[in-house]
Amino acid sequence: MYCKNCGEQLNDNQVICVKCGVKVGDGSHYCSNCGKEITPNAEVCMNCGVSAKKSKEYLNGQDKIVLILVCIFLGGFGIHNFIMGETKRGIFRIIMSFFCGLGTIFALIDLVKIATDTYVVDHDKLI
Numbered sequence: 846m847y848c849k850n851c852g853e854q855l856n857d858n859q860v861i862c863v864k865c866g867v868k869v870g871d872g873s874h875y876c877s878n879c880g881k882e883i884t885p886n887a888e889v890c891m892n893c894g895v896s897a898k899k900s901k902e903y904l905n906g907q908d909k910i911v912l913i914l915v916c917i918f919l920g921g922f923g924i925h926n927f928i929m930g931e932t933k934r935g936i937f938r939i940i941m942s943f944f945c946g947l948g949t950i951f952a953l954i955d956l957v958k959i960a961t962d963t964y965v966v967d968h969d970k971l972i
């Protein structure tokens with residue numbers, strides 16, 4: 846297994862890459878299976894054919910169906926964001942829902958992204 850950010854070889858129980866400090870599974874520049882450089886956001890690795898996008902870290906390791914259901918029923922309050930570890934985003938969604946009712950619109954956008962596998966988990970972004 847290789848660091849997806851810098852291509853350094855990692856052993857299986859490593860949590861972060863000691864070379865670049867990025868969490869294992871994060872990054873999109875190298876294939877996690879063979880370590881070869883790939884184009885960012887490529888669907889599959891052209892070298893080994895392994896899916897480059899949907900690692901088990903995808904959506905913070907959460908089940909896609911569960912996230913979609915949570916998004917439909919509780920998305921306006923950012924509950925799906927909390928589930929994926931996006932605390933800042935979740936809090937921002939709650940505020941948005943209470944003050945301007947916009948949380949539902951964001952939830953709809955998230956729903957489409959989760960359903961089409963284009964959602965990017967980001968623990969630091971508000972929107």
Ligand SMILES: [Zn+2]
Nearest residue numbers: 848851862865
């Ligand atoms: Zn690295």
Ligand SMILES: [Zn+2]
Nearest residue numbers: 876879890893
């Ligand atoms: Zn590969």
